Amino acid sequence: MLVDLRSDTVTRPTPAMRRAMADAEVGDDQYGEDPTVRLLEETFADITGKEAAMLVPSGTMGNQVCLLALTRPGDAVVVGARQHVVLYEAGAGPANAGVTWLAVPDEHGRLNVGDVEAAIDAAAHHQPVPSAVALEDTHMAAGGTVWPKDRLDAVSELARRRGLRVHLDGARLWHAAVATGGTLRERAAAATTVTCCLSKGLAAPIGSLVAGPLDVMDAAHLARKRLGGAMRQAGVIAAAGLVALRDGVERLAEDHERARRLGAAVAERWPEGCLPRAGVQTNIVVFSPPDPGGLLRHLGESGVLAGTIAPGVVRLVTHADVDDAGVDAACDAIARAPGP
Ligand SMILES: Cc1ncc(COP(=O)(O)O)c(C=O)c1O
Missing domain, CATH: 3.40.640.10 (Type I PLP-dependent aspartate aminotransferase-like (Major domain))
Structure with a gap:
């Protein structure tokens, strides 16, 4: 998957x-x-x-x-x-x-x-x-x-x-x-x-x-x-x-909830804090992990595609074609991310 x-x-x-x-x-x-x-x-x-x-x-x-x-x-x-x-x-x-x-x-x-x-x-x-x-x-x-x-x-x-x-x-x-x-x-x-x-x-x-x-x-x-x-x-x-x-509109609440779960996984993996202080409010999670390139590689090897929007800034976005099982897999991959 x-x-x-x-x-x-x-x-x-x-x-x-x-x-x-x-x-x-x-x-x-x-x-x-x-x-x-x-x-x-x-x-x-x-x-x-x-x-x-x-x-x-x-x-x-x-x-x-x-x-x-x-x-x-x-x-x-x-x-x-x-x-x-x-x-x-x-x-x-x-x-x-x-x-x-x-x-x-x-x-x-x-x-x-x-x-x-x-x-x-x-x-x-x-x-x-x-x-x-x-x-x-x-x-x-x-x-x-x-x-x-x-x-x-x-x-x-x-x-x-x-x-x-x-x-x-x-x-x-x-x-x-x-x-x-x-x-x-x-x-x-x-x-x-x-x-x-x-x-x-x-x-x-x-x-x-x-x-x-x-x-x-x-x-x-x-x-x-x-x-x-x-x-x-x-x-x-x-x-x-x-x-x-x-x-499509009411369904967006599901995306927001799934993004919150991804944000929680990021916060747990890097407790010193790499998420913006505003937290995850809708369907987009941006964060600055210690080794963004290494994280993207690891996620890719785990079957999770993520992107960057600025130097060092990783972005995860939830949408209609990602379900709870997909988010579970992504959270698991984030928890297992190697490095600092
Ligand atoms: C906030 C915002 N405005 C405008 C656009 C541009 O939309 P499009 O890619 O359809 O040109 C995007 C695209 O992601 C966006 O995120």
Whole structure:
């Protein structure tokens, strides 16, 4: 048995998704004629409480179309230094939208209101002028951490007071909602635009969704077209997305519980502490063991695939295709890890 904990994107579409894809009613989405895409977009606009929504092929494109819609070339974007949009999108934001990052430190993935305010104030001292703030919830690099709702609202309130719009990279916003017992809508309310991924944890093969106000979504449509992301009979993708929304969200609680078990195994193996202090909050475990290369080799030899996201930082991610037996095997391999 191979236990693949490299990412929650490695899942295969469920049988229900494959059936829905085969049976999907489709049309040319660039003419606005794909009923299944339209249904998915309307559903997402409704659950996020936004005026309009749009299907894009990937989370990266979701972030990019929002940057393009919210900023002009030369604008700065206040952002946490470890966010996906800064570190893991191959420089797409500066390359596509011409933005510069005003990167501030994060605390377990969350920004401090004071840091964001200082970055905005710096424009008065000949520094780049920000027009947007970008946030990430849950925060991948911090280990799937969830923004406390009051902190999210405080940063959002500051941004709006200072005339900046807010983009929320909510690739795993479903995970945050499930972990807190809250709703997507109340988290998305903090943002002008929000991106969520159907392909992470929810087990859909392709697709992310973007939502926001009508005027911004008009600009986002144009940006998607320019990036080559406007699709045709995309209902085959949207059909799997609708099944993901129906079947995938509540199930995430199982992933969170399994990730907690993996975190406990890590804490027991290295009691001196190599997990972030925030602990395991959702489906991602990041930690810095004494010999990361040796650990990856040992896990691989034990049939457990893990990855790294920064020098020395190992990541384990639970998802729909990992069950309790797989997590047992991974915990056992962690307990047997050689070395210090
Ligand atoms: C927080 C976050 N945002 C955006 C993305 C990009 O998604 P995609 O891989 O679909 O482009 C990811 C991918 O893992 C992510 O973790």
